[in-house]
Amino acid sequence: MEKTTKILLGHGSGGRLTHNFIQSTLLKKFDNPILSELADSAVIDYQEKIAFTTDSFVVSPLFFPGGDIGKLAVTGTINDLVMLGALPEYISLALIIEEGLEISILEKIIDSISSYAKAAAVKVVTGDTKVVEKLAADKLFINTSGIGRLLTSRKLSVKNISCQDKIIITGNIAEHGFSVLAKRKELDLKLNIKSDCASLNGLILPLLEKTTGIKFMRDPTRGGIATTLNEIAEASNLGIFIDEKNIPVSKKIKAVSELLGIDSLYVANEGKALLVVVPEEADKVIRLLRRHPLGKNAEIIGTVVKKPAGRVILRTVFNTERILDMLTSEPLPRIC
Amino acid sequence: MEKTTKILLGHGSGGRLTHNFIQSTLLKKFDNPILSELADSAVIDYQEKIAFTTDSFVVSPLFFPGGDIGKLAVTGTINDLVMLGALPEYISLALIIEEGLEISILEKIIDSISSYAKAAAVKVVTGDTKVVEKLAADKLFINTSGIGRLLTSRKLSVKNISCQDKIIITGNIAEHGFSVLAKRKELDLKLNIKSDCASLNGLILPLLEKTTGIKFMRDPTRGGIATTLNEIAEASNLGIFIDEKNIPVSKKIKAVSELLGIDSLYVANEGKALLVVVPEEADKVIRLLRRHPLGKNAEIIGTVVKKPAGRVILRTVFNTERILDMLTSEPLPRIC
Numbered sequence: 177m178e179k180t181t182k183i184l185l186g187h188g189s190g191g192r193l194t195h196n197f198i199q200s201t202l203l204k205k206f207d208n209p210i211l212s213e214l215a216d217s218a219v220i221d222y223q224e225k226i227a228f229t230t231d232s233f234v235v236s237p238l239f240f241p242g243g244d245i246g247k248l249a250v251t252g253t254i255n256d257l258v259m260l261g262a263l264p265e266y267i268s269l270a271l272i273i274e275e276g277l278e279i280s281i282l283e284k285i286i287d288s289i290s291s292y293a294k295a296a297a298v299k300v301v302t303g304d305t306k307v308v309e310k311l312a313a314d315k316l317f318i319n320t321s322g323i324g325r326l327l328t329s330r331k332l333s334v335k336n337i338s339c340q341d342k343i344i345i346t347g348n349i350a351e352h353g354f355s356v357l358a359k360r361k362e363l364d365l366k367l368n369i370k371s372d373c374a375s376l377n378g379l380i381l382p383l384l385e386k387t388t389g390i391k392f393m394r395d396p397t398r399g400g401i402a403t404t405l406n407e408i409a410e411a412s413n414l415g416i417f418i419d420e421k422n423i424p425v426s427k428k429i430k431a432v433s434e435l436l437g438i439d440s441l442y443v444a445n446e447g448k449a450l451l452v453v454v455p456e457e458a459d460k461v462i463r464l465l466r467r468h469p470l471g472k473n474a475e476i477i478g479t480v481v482k483k484p485a486g487r488v489i490l491r492t493v494f495n496t497e498r499i500l501d502m503l504t505s506e507p508l509p510r511i512c
Numbered sequence: 513m514e515k516t517t518k519i520l521l522g523h524g525s526g527g528r529l530t531h532n533f534i535q536s537t538l539l540k541k542f543d544n545p546i547l548s549e550l551a552d553s554a555v556i557d558y559q560e561k562i563a564f565t566t567d568s569f570v571v572s573p574l575f576f577p578g579g580d581i582g583k584l585a586v587t588g589t590i591n592d593l594v595m596l597g598a599l600p601e602y603i604s605l606a607l608i609i610e611e612g613l614e615i616s617i618l619e620k621i622i623d624s625i626s627s628y629a630k631a632a633a634v635k636v637v638t639g640d641t642k643v644v645e646k647l648a649a650d651k652l653f654i655n656t657s658g659i660g661r662l663l664t665s666r667k668l669s670v671k672n673i674s675c676q677d678k679i680i681i682t683g684n685i686a687e688h689g690f691s692v693l694a695k696r697k698e699l700d701l702k703l704n705i706k707s708d709c710a711s712l713n714g715l716i717l718p719l720l721e722k723t724t725g726i727k728f729m730r731d732p733t734r735g736g737i738a739t740t741l742n743e744i745a746e747a748s749n750l751g752i753f754i755d756e757k758n759i760p761v762s763k764k765i766k767a768v769s770e771l772l773g774i775d776s777l778y779v780a781n782e783g784k785a786l787l788v789v790v791p792e793e794a795d796k797v798i799r800l801l802r803r804h805p806l807g808k809n810a811e812i813i814g815t816v817v818k819k820p821a822g823r824v825i826l827r828t829v830f831n832t833e834r835i836l837d838m839l840t841s842e843p844l845p846r847i848c
Contacts, residue, residue, distance in 0.1 A: 183613040187643045197641065226562075230604030230657055231640045236648075268566035270655050272608070277519040304567045304655075305533065307523045308846055312572075314648040319606050319640075321566055321657035510644055 185509045192502045225326035227262035229253060232319045236510045238285065240359040242351075242371030245318055246285035248446060248512055250292040252397065253322040254375045259393045259449065261332050261384055262324030264296055264377060270304040270319040277315055285316065296375045298322070328384050334411040336391040342458035343416060343478035344451040346379065346471045347372070348424045349401055353443035353511050354432050367432055374447030379470040386464055389457025395449050397512055399503045402441040404450055405478075405488045406502040416488045418478035418500065441490075442503050444511045452480065521845045528838045561662035563598035565589060568655045572846045574621065576695040578687075578707030581654055582624035584782060584848055588733065589658040590632050590711045595729045595785065597668050597720055598660030600632060600713060606640040606655040613651055621652065632711045634658070664720050670747040672727040678794035679752060679814035680787040682715065682807045683708065684760045685737055689779035689847050690768050703768055710783030715806045722800055725793025731785050733848055735839045738777040740786055741814075741824045742838040752824045754814035754836065777826075778839050780847045788816065 186193040233249045243251075250267065257264040269289065273282065293300055355371040358364045376395065384390060396404035401423075409416045425433075425440055433440045447470060453461050458476055465471030481489075490500040523529045569585045579587075586603065593600040605625065609618065629636055691707040694700045712731065720726060732740035737759070745752045761769075761776055769776045783806060789797050794812055801807030817825075826836040 181615050183609050183611055183615060183618065183643055185611050185643050185645060187609065187641065224560075228602060228604065228638055228657075228659060230606045230638050230655065232606040232608050232642050232655060234608060234642045234644050234648075266564060268564065268657050270566045270568040270657075272568050272570060272653055273519050273523065275519060275521050279517050279519060282519065302565050305523065306568050306570045306846075307519055307521050308570050308650065309521060311647065312570075312650040312846070313653070314644065317608055317649070317653065319566065319568060319655035319657075321564075321604050321606075321655075323564060323659070510642075510648075 227257050227260045227324045227326055228321070229256040230319065230321040231256065232317060233512055234314075234317050234510050235356060235512050236314060237356075237359055238281065238315055240356045240371055241364050241369060242355055243373035243446070244285055244288050245316060246288035247292050248373055249318045249320040250289050250296070250298070251373055251375045252446065252512065253320040254296050254298060254377055255395045255449070257322050257324035258376045258380045259332075259395055260324070260326070261328040261330075261393075262326050263381060264298045264322055264324040266299050266301045267293065267320050267322040268302045268304075269300050271306065272313055272317040273305065273307045274313045274315050275307055275310045282316065292375060296377050327381060330388060332390065332392050334392050334408060337408070337412040337414060337452050337480055339414065339480055339482050340455050341391060341480040342453050342455055342476050343405070343418065343480070344453055344458065344461060344465070345401060345424065345475055345477050346376075346449045346451070346465055347447070347473040348426050348429065349396075349445055349448065350425060350429050350433065350440035350443035352446040353400070353508050354429055356511050357436070357508055358432070367428070369428055369432065372445055372447035374470055376447065376449055376470065379465065379468045380449060383461065383464055387457050387461055389454040389461060390451055391454065392452040393449050396445050398444050400440070400442040400444060401450060402439070402488070402500050403503050405500065408450070408452065409488050410486045412480070413485050415481040415484050415486070416478055417481050418488060418490050420490055420492050422475050422477045424473040424475045438508070441500065443508065446512065563593050563596045563660045563662055564657070565592040566655065566657040567592065568653060569848055570650075570653050570846050571692060571848050572650060573692075573695055574617065574651060576692045576707055577700050577705060578691055579709035579782070580621055580624050581652060582621035583628050584709055585654040585656040586625050586628040586632070586634070587709055587711045588782060588848065589656040590634060590713055591731045591783075591785070593658050593660035594712045594716050595731055596660070596662070597664040597729075598662050599717060600634045600658055600660040602635055602637045603629065603656050603658040604638045604640075605636050607642065608649055608653040609641070609643045610649045610651050611643055611646045618652065628711060632713050663717060666724060668726065668728050670728050670744060673744070673748040673750060673788050673816055675750065675816055675818050676791050677727060677816040678789050678791055678812050679741070679754065679816070680789055680794065680797060680801070681737060681760065681811055681813050682712075682785045682787070682801055683783070683809040684762050684765065685732075685781055685784065686761060686765050686769065686776035686779035688782040689736070689844050690765055692847050693772070693844055694768070703764070705764060705768065708781055708783035710806055712783065712785055712806065715801065715804045716785060719797065719800055723793050723797055725790040725797060726787055727790065728788040729785050732781050734780050736776070736778040736780060737786060738775070738824070738836050739839050741836065744786070744788065745824050746822045748816070749821050751817040751820050751822070752814055753817050754824060754826050756826055756828050758811050758813045760809040760811045774844070777836065779844065782848065
């Protein structure tokens with residue numbers, strides 16, 4: 177791909193360009209062991225270990241089936257903390273608002289933030305409000321940063337992953353991305369796809385008490401499971417073998433994916449986690465996950481292998497094998 | 513003022529509308545004792561107390577004499593932590609980038625963030641990058657959230673303030689706002705006003721070891737010292753009497769203020785602090801401040817009084833007295 181001097185939408189895709197930008201620009205400048213973990217949250221060693229995370233949300237439209245930008249922000253930040261094995265406790269809320277936005281819309285979104293924060297026992301403890309003139313931003317952008325208390329003394333880290341570990345997805349994929357896309361194309365009533373946007377604290381945190389077999393977790397948001405699996409493969413320098421027929425996906429999503437020609441493996445999830453689990457515990461983890469409504473479709477979808485190091489291999493439903501690459505450009509901008 | 517159903521620029525002014533929006537919408541929804549302190553950072557009681565803060569930056573233009581959006585973000589977040597008596601340690605960095613931005617511009621800004629973070633021994637430990645399509649945002653918005661370790665067991669709180677306490681400003685006012693405005697109007701070369709944008713950790717934190725007389729601190733950013741003084745008066749339910757002739761302001765700023773008809777008291781500072789100090793310690797604090805380059809123009813500018821409760825009274829340079837009100841609308845949008 178040609179080198180670009182301008183920021184492309186792909187730089188925000190969560191895929192290859194984002195990855196390169198982070199590696200070549202951000203990590204070089206801000207090199208420190210906490211950031212270079214490139215986990216969803218930073219873990220900060222006070223006397224008690226805490227996790228710290230940030231995310232901006234620029235989703236368009238602001239409301240979509242199954243959620244809105246406010247729910248997305250709170251649950252997204254909660255999930256980033258949960259992925260580190262932290263109990264989410266405090267979040268910040270920073271609003272960048274376009275002049276002229278209806279206050280009733282803002283209030284609806286804030287209600288949503290409030291109710292999902294309360295449901296997860298998370299407190300909004302600091303905030304900031306900026307308003308920019310008309311056309312200088314698109315309606316509303318939200319940043320939520322979060323702090324959580326680390327629950328587990330075992331460090332969840334991509335460095336713990338080894339061959340034969342199992343890859344688990346906690347449920348059906350691609351529902352968030354397609355729900356936003358359907359809304360945007362005004363196909364939402366026809367397609368009736370709801371975003372999976374949800375807080376994962378209730379599903380994941382109890383699990384960590386019942387098994388020590390989980391080595392690493394990440395929520396496959398922008399770029400979908402394909403991108404997250406590639407990140408895990410690269411960071412662990414191991415291969416990942418995925419069996420497509422085991423990936424849980426609803427019939428509706430399959431149909432939309434074919435209709436629109438967009439591969440579900442690259443489409444954002446907002447209420448799912450990928451877990452890397454020791455092989456002996458994988459079945460137990462699946463059993464535990466399926467007891468919870470958010471985990472009822474959990475499946476083992478793959479295995480960590482030695483080679484090809486840093487790559488993801490997909491055995492397709494047609495029984496062929498191919499490399500599953502990271503996303504390069506952005507098929508679905510502003511999905512979160 | 514007529515009630516509005518739309519977001520106005522004034523909602524982001526840091527003045528009355530912002531205040532009302534926070535009170536009527538945000539505080540109602542997210543009511544908790546940490547947030548309702550409405551301090552610049554949240555203080556979170558882990559085993560060791562930490563402070564937590566967030567700010568988004570939407571300044572236009574991205575570069576101005578004395579700084580840029582990156583320097584502004586880092587120093588602004590550092591200062592919010594310092595105002596609570598916390599040693600800034602960790603920040604997050606979330607970028608919302610307009611598609612098409614020159615990467616070289618972004619790199620310059622990231623260099624700036626990196627160097628000011630390093631200078632203050634602050635680590636960027638987590639981040640997020642979003643790109644939106646052309647015209648959906650104006651070039652670049654930055655959110656930085658920060659965590660610091662509380663250095664002082666004495667709690668700095670507006671609730672400690674009492675009558676006779678002295679109000680101190682650490683230096684010349686209004687330089688940030690006028691520098692951005694001059695750049696925007698392409699008067700920058702002619703007026704040659706540099707933003708005061710600076711990290712206050714080196715000025716303020718050593719001070720807290722040398723005196724126990726400081727009761728409260730706040731950096732008078734958006735809305736200027738007039739707005740911050742009003743916030744202090746309201747929150748403490750005491751009056752504040754300010755003597756205009758003691759307010760340090762450069763000749764250049766005085767001239768520009770008259771030229772443009774904008775009152776310096778409402779113009780943003782980005783490297784200044786307002787301190788509320790017990791009367792016995794005020795002279796000592798001034799002496800200590802003046803030893804540091806960032807505090808060389810520090811002055812006692814006023815006194816806390818019993819009445820009128822919640823209001824700020826200004827004795828003008830013409831020896832008349834008037835109520836100094838909070839900002840209602842936004843004279844200078846996107847100053848930070």
